[in-house]
Amino acid sequence: MLITVHAFLRLAFPVQHALSMHRQLSSEDRSDGNKEYEGASRDASMGQMTPTVAASAPGKCILFGEHAVVYGEPAVAVALEQRLRVALSPAASWSVDGSALHPEKHPHIVHLRNRFLGEDSPPMAIHIQGDIPRASGLGSSASLSAAIGAAMAHLSNGTVAVSNDALSEAAHSAEAAAQLGRASPMDTSTSVEGGVVVLSDRRESAGEWAYTRRLSTPEGERTWEVHRLDPPPAEVYLVLGNTGVHAPTSKQVAMVAEALAMNPERRREIQAIGTVARRGLAALLRGDYEAVGHAMSENHLLLRGLGVSSDELEELIRAALPSSLGVKLTGAGGGGCMVALTRDPKQTSEAIELAGGRTLVSKLGNEGVRLEQV
Ligand code: PMV
Numbered sequence: 001m002l003i004t005v006h007a008f009l010r011l012a013f014p015v016q017h018a019l020s021m022h023r024q025l026s027s028e029d030r031s032d033g034n035k036e037y038e039g040a041s042r043d044a045s046m047g048q049m050t051p052t053v054a055a056s057a058p059g060k061c062i063l064f065g066e067h068a069v070v071y072g073e074p075a076v077a078v079a080l081e082q083r084l085r086v087a088l089s090p091a092a093s094w095s096v097d098g099s100a101l102h103p104e105k106h107p108h109i110v111h112l113r114n115r116f117l118g119e120d121s122p123p124m125a126i127h128i129q130g131d132i133p134r135a136s137g138l139g140s141s142a143s144l145s146a147a148i149g150a151a152m153a154h155l156s157n158g159t160v161a162v163s164n165d166a167l168s169e170a171a172h173s174a175e176a177a178a179q180l181g182r183a184s185p186m187d188t189s190t191s192v193e194g195g196v197v198v199l200s201d202r203r204e205s206a207g208e209w210a211y212t213r214r215l216s217t218p219e220g221e222r223t224w225e226v227h228r229l230d231p232p233p234a235e236v237y238l239v240l241g242n243t244g245v246h247a248p249t250s251k252q253v254a255m256v257a258e259a260l261a262m263n264p265e266r267r268r269e270i271q272a273i274g275t276v277a278r279r280g281l282a283a284l285l286r287g288d289y290e291a292v293g294h295a296m297s298e299n300h301l302l303l304r305g306l307g308v309s310s311d312e313l314e315e316l317i318r319a320a321l322p323s324s325l326g327v328k329l330t331g332a333g334g335g336g337c338m339v340a341l342t343r344d345p346k347q348t349s350e351a352i353e354l355a356g357g358r359t360l361v362s363k364l365g366n367e368g369v370r371l372e373q374v
Pocket of ligand 1: 138186253
């Protein structure tokens with residue numbers, strides 16, 4: 001007899017077993033306007049059977065174009081080696097790492113659950129682990145949405161694989177729902193697609209166009225064109241230096257908007273970021289990493305001019321520069337992370353750590369969302 005997982009769960013309601021689980025990092029989502037996922041290292045005793053489904057998705061780092069992308073210029077993001085993994089097992093009630101699933105605390109997860117499984121679906125315990133630091137511009141929240149979406153789509157569809165387009169659309173709408181209707185699809189598309197992703201308000205000639213994302217925002221209808229890029233492989237690495245300072249994206253974006261409103265001439269700086277991003281994009285496609293690094297550093301100078309850097313970021317950037325091909329802040333700035341492109345990740349990491357930053361190393365272009373063995 002053929003039976004879907006969904007139907008099976010309804011029939012075979014499981015008994016919970018108490019089992020202590022050790023995790024490198026466990027987490028909960030939160031809805032305080034901070035779009036990053038909350039990581040809280042702790043052990044938890046909770047109901048747990050062999051997971052029914054598991055999935056993982058990468059974090060992201062913006063190589064070019066942050067802030068300018070808000071005004072339609074292209075931005076380029078790379079999927080990181082760092083990932084979040086989620087495992088879902090049948091349980092007596094819905095929970096996330098031992099806490100009850102709550103629409104305010106876990107808006108992304110509730111949105112995806114309602115979308116893929118339905119509000120009345122049999123409850124599951126969700127466990128999250130991974131190595132993407134939260135609230136640092138590395139896309140931990142989007143990675144969680146992508147992985148949860150993939151796991152739930154699998155539960156609902158059985159063997160029929162969900163398309164990247166559908167999954168990235170669902171993850172994007174979950175992010176938007178959790179962020180009062182304001183979310184670019186940058187993080188979610190990169191987490192779903194993996195590799196290198198380009199976002200723009202128009203179809204770019206560089207890269208392969210993948211799909212259009214649309215969103216009704218409080219400011220009106222927005223459209224993004226999403227492209228995939230396949231740069232030639234090379235022995236280069238990204239070193240991410242975390243300042244440990246948290247600056248909310250919304251505040252940084254509002255600051256730029258205010259600066260432009262006060263002096264519309266400054267729109268030229270936004271266009272200049274777009275020009276540098278397109279130059280960086282072309283260099284990436286040629287595999288010319290010296291030129292990629294150069295464009296990253298140029299992009300940083302423009303971001304600094306816009307006022308979105310910080311003393312802490314500048315200190316880490318200065319430390320990384322001598323051993324790098326290029327260095328810039330990544331994400332919204334004001335704190336969070338900087339990124340260095342380097343052929344010598346050990347030396348660059350050491351320099352950043354000596355200057356007080358915490359580091360992560362990643363190669364470029366990692367795999368997107370995937371189902372995992374359970
Ligand atoms: O720090 P992140 O990953 O939230 O990146 C923000 C990127 C911005 O361009 C500043 C905002 C946006 O919505 O694109």
